[in-house]
Structures are given as C-alpha cells and as structure tokens.
Amino acid sequence: MIGAASTIDPGWLGLAASMLLMVVVLVVALCFGINMIKDGAVAAARATIQLVAVGLLLGWIFARSHWWAICLMLAVMTAVAGFTGGQKINKVLKRTGPLITLILACVTALTLVYVTQFAVGVHRFTAQYFIPIGGIILGNAMTAAVLATTRYAEDLKEQRDKVEAALALGASPAQATREMLRKAFTAAITPTINAMLIVGIVKLPGIMTGTLLGGVAPLVAAKYQLVVLFMLIFGDGMTSLLVLAAVRRRVFTSAWQLRL
Amino acid sequence: MPDEPAIRLTDVRVTAAGLRSMLLDPPVDAEDQAILDGVSLDVPVGDVLSVLGESGGGKTTLLRCINRMIDAEAGEVQVLGRSVRDWDVRELRRTAVFVPQRSYLFGGTVRGELIHALRWNNRGAIKMPFGEVLEAVGLSVPQDKPATELSEGQRHRLCIARALLLFPKILMLDEPTGALDVRTAREMLAALVAWARDKGTTLVCVTHRPEDLEVLGGEALILLQGKVAGRYPAADVAARKVDADTSAFLGKPSGVSS
Numbered sequence: 067m068i069g070a071a072s073t074i075d076p077g078w079l080g081l082a083a084s085m086l087l088m089v090v091v092l093v094v095a096l097c098f099g100i101n102m103i104k105d106g107a108v109a110a111a112r113a114t115i116q117l118v119a120v121g122l123l124l125g126w127i128f129a130r131s132h133w134w135a136i137c138l139m140l141a142v143m144t145a146v147a148g149f150t151g152g153q154k155i156n157k158v159l160k161r162t163g164p165l166i167t168l169i170l171a172c173v174t175a176l177t178l179v180y181v182t183q184f185a186v187g188v189h190r191f192t193a194q195y196f197i198p199i200g201g202i203i204l205g206n207a208m209t210a211a212v213l214a215t216t217r218y219a220e221d222l223k224e225q226r227d228k229v230e231a232a233l234a235l236g237a238s239p240a241q242a243t244r245e246m247l248r249k250a251f252t253a254a255i256t257p258t259i260n261a262m263l264i265v266g267i268v269k270l271p272g273i274m275t276g277t278l279l280g281g282v283a284p285l286v287a288a289k290y291q292l293v294v295l296f297m298l299i300f301g302d303g304m305t306s307l308l309v310l311a312a313v314r315r316r317v318f319t320s321a322w323q324l325r326l
Numbered sequence: 327m328p329d330e331p332a333i334r335l336t337d338v339r340v341t342a343a344g345l346r347s348m349l350l351d352p353p354v355d356a357e358d359q360a361i362l363d364g365v366s367l368d369v370p371v372g373d374v375l376s377v378l379g380e381s382g383g384g385k386t387t388l389l390r391c392i393n394r395m396i397d398a399e400a401g402e403v404q405v406l407g408r409s410v411r412d413w414d415v416r417e418l419r420r421t422a423v424f425v426p427q428r429s430y431l432f433g434g435t436v437r438g439e440l441i442h443a444l445r446w447n448n449r450g451a452i453k454m455p456f457g458e459v460l461e462a463v464g465l466s467v468p469q470d471k472p473a474t475e476l477s478e479g480q481r482h483r484l485c486i487a488r489a490l491l492l493f494p495k496i497l498m499l500d501e502p503t504g505a506l507d508v509r510t511a512r513e514m515l516a517a518l519v520a521w522a523r524d525k526g527t528t529l530v531c532v533t534h535r536p537e538d539l540e541v542l543g544g545e546a547l548i549l550l551q552g553k554v555a556g557r558y559p560a561a562d563v564a565a566r567k568v569d570a571d572t573s574a575f576l577g578k579p580s581g582v583s584s
Contacts, residue, residue, distance in 0.1 A: 159350065159351070160350065160351050227426065227428065227430070228430045230395060230426070231426050231428075231430040231485075232430075232432065232442075232446070233395065233419065234393055234395065234419055234423065234424040234425070234426065235419070235420070235423065235442070235443040235446055235447075235488065235489065235492065236416045236419045236420040236423075236443065236446050236447040236492065237443075237446040238416070238446070241445075241446050242446075245433075316350065317350065319348065321394055321397070321411075321415050322415045322416075322419075323348065323394070323395060323396065323397070325348055325349050325350045326349065326350060326351075
C-alpha cells in the first residue's frame with residue numbers, strides 16, 4: 067500500500083474553491099473581450115461528471131477488489147481505448163478499431179502481469195495497482211498506435227508510386243515499406259523518449275507527483291516513475307510494432323498489390 | 327514449351343470500378359469506365375513491341391496487368407505460357423520487370439541503387455556486371471557517385487539499368503524517353519534494343535513519340551480508349567503508312583508532340 071491514508075481529502079467545498087479559479091480566469095478573459103464561458107462550462111461539467119463517476123466506480127471496485135470487477139473494468143478501458151484509437155485513424159485508414167483493441171489487450175495484459183510481478187512485486191490481484199497501471203499503459207499505447215499507423219498510412223498514400231516501383235523490382239511489402247515503417251515507429255516512440263530526457267528537470271512527472279501527494283518517500287516515488295517509464299516504452303513500442311505489422315498486412319494483397 | 331509467347335493477353339478487361347473494389351476504402355463518387363476493354367495480344371519471345379496511344383488510353387494499365395500490379399477483372403494474362411495468377415509474385419516481377427515513367431531512387435550511390443533490386447531478390451552483388459548494364463543504357467558516371475547528384479535523364483537511365491541487372495526475360499518500359507533529349511533517347515533505345523537482342527529479352531515499350539519507333543523496330547500496337555486499334559510494323563507507323571484513324575491520332579510527322 068502507498069500510504070493512502072495520509073492524503074488530505076479536498077472535500078466538496080475545496081472542490082468548489084478550486085473551480086472558482088477557473089471562473090476567475092474566464093471572467094478576466096471576458097474583460098479582454100474573449101468569451102470562453104460556454105466552452106469552459108462544458109469542459110468543467112464534463113470533467114466533473116466523468117471524474118466523480120470514475121471515482122465512485124473505482125471506490126466500489128477498490129473496496130471489494132473482486133477479480134471479475136477488475137477484469138471487467140480493464141476490459142472496458144481497453145475497448146474504449148481501442149475504439150477511440152480507431153476513430154482517430156479513421157481519416158487515413160478505416161476499420162482499425164477492433165485490430166487496435168485486440169493488440170492493446172494483449173500488450174497491456176502482458177505488461178501488467180510482468181510489471182506487477184517482477185518490478186513492483188504486487189502478488190495479489192488488487193484494483194489499487196492493476197487499474198491505474200493498466201490505464202497508463204492503455205492511454206500511452208493507444209496514442210503510440212495512432213501516431214504510428216497515421217504516419218505509415220499517410221506516407222504510403224503519399225509515396226504509393228515509389229512503393230510500387232520497388233514492388234515492380236521484386237521487393238516484398240516489408241522490403242518496399244521498410245523506411246516508412248522505421249519512420250512510423252520512430253514517430254510513435256519519440257515523445258516518450260524525449261520525455262525521458264528531461265524528466266524531473268522541467269517538471270515532476272505525473273506518477274511521481276501522484277505518489278508524492280499520496281505521502282510516499284521521494285526516492286520511492288522516483289523509482290515508481292522509472293518503472294512506469296520503462297513500462298511505457300515497452301507498451302508503446304510493442305503496440306506500435308504489432309499494429310504496424312498488422313496494418314502492413316492489410317494494406318497489401320497476397321499478390322503484393324497496394325490497396326491504398 | 328518453346329512456342330509459348332512471352333506475353334499473351336486474352337480478352338483482358340480492366341475497369342475503374344474493378345480497380346477501386348480492391349482498395350480498402352474505395353471512393354464512392356467516382357465514375358466508372360473501362361480502362362482496358364477486351365484486349366487480346368501475343369508478344370513472341372525476343373520481340374520488340376511498342377505501345378502507342380493517347381494519354382489515359384490504358385497503356386500503363388496494360389503493362390501493370392502483366393506484372394500483376396493489378397488484376398484483370400476478366401480475361402487472362404499469361405507470361406511465358408503460365409497465367410500470372412499461377413506465378414510466384416516475386417518470380418513474376420523479376421521475370422517481367424516494369425520500369426515506371428518517373429524515376430524513383432531508394433538511396434545511395436549509383437552502385438547502391440543497382441544493388442537495392444538485387445537485395446530485394448536475395449541476390450548477391452559479387453561479380454554482377456554493373457558496368458555492362460550502365461553501358462546498355464548509355465550512362466557513363468562513376469559508380470560511387472551519389473545517385474541524387476544525377477540529372478533527371480541520368481536517373482531514369484539508372485532506373486532502367488537497375489531493371490536490367492535482374493536479367494528479366496521481359497522488360498517493360500513506360501515512356502523511357504520522356505526525360506531525354508532526342509539524340510540521347512535514340513542512343514539509349516538503340517543500346518537497349520541491342521542488349522535485348524543479345525540476351526533474348528522481350529521488350530515492351532510504351533511511348534508517345536513515333537520517332538522512337540524507328541530505333542525500336544519490331545511492331546507497334548495502337549491502343550485507343552482501351553481497345554487495340556491496330557498493330558503494325560513499327561517502321562510503317564513511324565512513316566504513317568497506316569489507316570486513317572490511327573494516322574489521325576499520330577499526327578503529321580513534323581508536328582509530333584512529345
């Protein structure tokens with residue numbers, strides 16, 4: 067357990083006080099002739115409803131820690147991530163949602179088991195660890211998959227004649243698109259790599275902030291953050307590679323003809 | 327089967343709708359027309375065939391059926407007596423090599439560009455006649471020169487040399503002289519025809535320029551609106567000794583557009 071008991075509850079009044087900050091800036095903006103009241107109100111309402119709902123739901127799951135409830139929650143999160151990812155890619159490539167969901171499920175399950183068993187050492191299937199860690203993996207891996215696929219499909223469309231020129235010389239789809247695959251993978255993984263380079267210097271990363279607020283010793287918080295970073299590189303990289311391989315299979319026919 | 331033609335097309339039909347249907351996300355509002363409309367054709371082994379016709383008349387599509395870049399919706403395409411669907415794809419594409427109209431470089435020196443194609447076909451570069459294929463397209467540049475430093479015309483010839491290095495049984499060129507001046511074009515075509523004759527390679531060449539035919543020799547196929555409008559000895563087409571419709575398309579010898 068990360069000393070959850072030591073965290074102070076802001077309370078509903080505290081929450082209202084923090085919301086006042088948002089009201090203040092929106093009102094000041096209005097004095098400048100910028101009306102963002104409506105957008106702000108919608109965003110505030112959505113954030114509040116979504117987070118309170120998740121808080122209540124997780125509270126229920128945490129209290130019981132039924133294995134099936136944890137699994138169900140993770141499954142729903144995976145499906146939402148896969149669907150959202152598919153939607154984001156829709157402009158360049160349609161119907162990738164199920165594929166991304168499937169790959170996200172496999173990679174997340176593998177990463178979760180490995181990290182909890184060998185890195186953190188959680189030997190019981192507890193919601194407190196599995197759901198937040200699963201969420202971080204899913205969110206990042208989904209973004210990576212979207213970046214990789216979008217880049218690959220866009221490059222393929224842009225350079226379809228060049229790819230066909232290679233195919234006409236006997237290149238396989240893998241050979242003909244090797245450079246594009248490399249660029250797509252790099253595009254997916256670079257944000258995390260860059261984040262690792264400056265982590266802790268410019269600002270404290272999310273997990274470290276969270277665990278510190280939770281009352282954990284700073285060095286332990288730093289270790290948690292490192293575990294998470296290595297885990298994210300694996301999750302992002304593996305998901306990107308698998309999704310790229312699957313997409314590559316889909317955009318060519320068995321006779322090595324480009325279908326974009 | 328020594329008597330099998332290098333290429334045989336039997337009543338081949340390709341439509342815009344058919345090509346769209348193989349796409350993952352076919353556009354919905356596109357028009358539908360036949361690109362190749364019942365094309366039948368034999369090209370005997372070792373022959374030279376030029377393909378002429380207006381833009382959008384199906385010339386490139388015809389070549390793309392032969393190396394199976396696209397599949398015909400109806401009819402059959404045979405290469406060396408075997409349906410293209412029965413060939414191993416890589417085997418087919420290095421037997422009937424297609425060089426597109428635009429030149430594409432894959433990175434590296436002149437020699438490096440040539441090696442790309444060898445590597446894709448799991449062939450080693452040792453003892454490969456790099457000098458011979460460069461000579462066959464009339465390209466005299468140092469092999470260690472970066473390919474990006476070549477002129478457009480030189481790049482195109484390098485692309486043809488890259489195809490030659492696979493020693494194809496059939497070489498298909500899509501407007502190989504487009505980026506070249508008249509004199510260089512003649513020299514290159516003459517060298518290519520000599521190379522093809524020497525190796526027994528069948529040469530299929532799409533061209534816009536009737537004057538290319540004088541050098542290419544062999545026969546010329548006129549493709550208009552997806553149909554074979556005529557097939558004549560190349561010399562006759564070059565001299566406009568053909569029927570009225572075809573002549574009208576070819577224009578007067580002096581005012582030919584490139």
